[in-house]
Amino acid sequence: MLAENTFKTIVASTPLVSIDLLVRDTQGNILLGKRLNRPAQGAWFVPGGRVLKDEPIEQAYTRLLKIELGMDKTSSCFKGVYQHFYEDNFSEEPFTTHYVVLAYEVIFAGDIALLPVAQHNDYRWFSEMALLAHDDVHIHTKWYFQKDKQADNLITNLKLGI
Template sequence: MLSEELFKTVVASTPLISIDLLVRDTQANILLGRRANRPARDFWFVPGGRVLKDETIEQAFTRLLKAELGMDKTSGCFKGIYQHFYEDNFFEENFTTHYIVMAFEVIFTADMSVLPLDQHRDYHWFSETELLNNDEVHIHTKWYLQSNKQADNLITAFQP
């Protein structure tokens, strides 16, 4: 684990690599949590988290499934790689946060009572329509369902 000062330097200086989980139930509703921390505090957002140093993507996916959803390993459908830019940061100091995000869709199979409350204060199931039309759902979460925005924000092959 990095010291707080070193982690501040990392966030202020480099992009962070993370995994977001587009979590669906068996009726295709999407689980969002109300963010407790910056960036995106007070918005409804998908669960997820950073990939740690020396951790494979597979290890991070498994760890985040357990930590964020209380689920043991399951398969996920890869949705793409996105770029998220925030004007603020976890430390509430004057620098931005930049994430490179690998998005995966998973089916929720755990008990709602195991969902942690350190990153999200509350959880709610949204239909796609409710999610897309709710101003309290963060735009980065909406991107995962907006095909026109996916192309704009998905990292694709670059052509000169």
């Protein structure tokens, strides 16, 4: 765990790498949690978290599945690389946050009442249509399900050779 001032310097100075979990149930609905922390505080957002220093992506994925969903490693579908820009950060200080996000889609058949409440204080299933229409779903979450953003992301990934 980094000292808070060190982490502030990192967030203010560099992009962070994270993994977002696009969690579906067996009917295709999307799991969102109501964010407790900044950035995106108060918005409905997908589960996920940062990749830690010296942590291989595969290990981060497995760790985040366990922490965020209580799941052991499961099959997933890589959905691409996204960028999230926020005007705020985890602290009260005035600097932005930039994430480079690796998005993975997974199926979840567990009980959402048992999910952790450190990052989200409420969980709900949304259809894609409801998610896209809901005012409190964060724009970065909506991007994963907007056809034009998916196409933009595919083009970017092809240009990058991903």
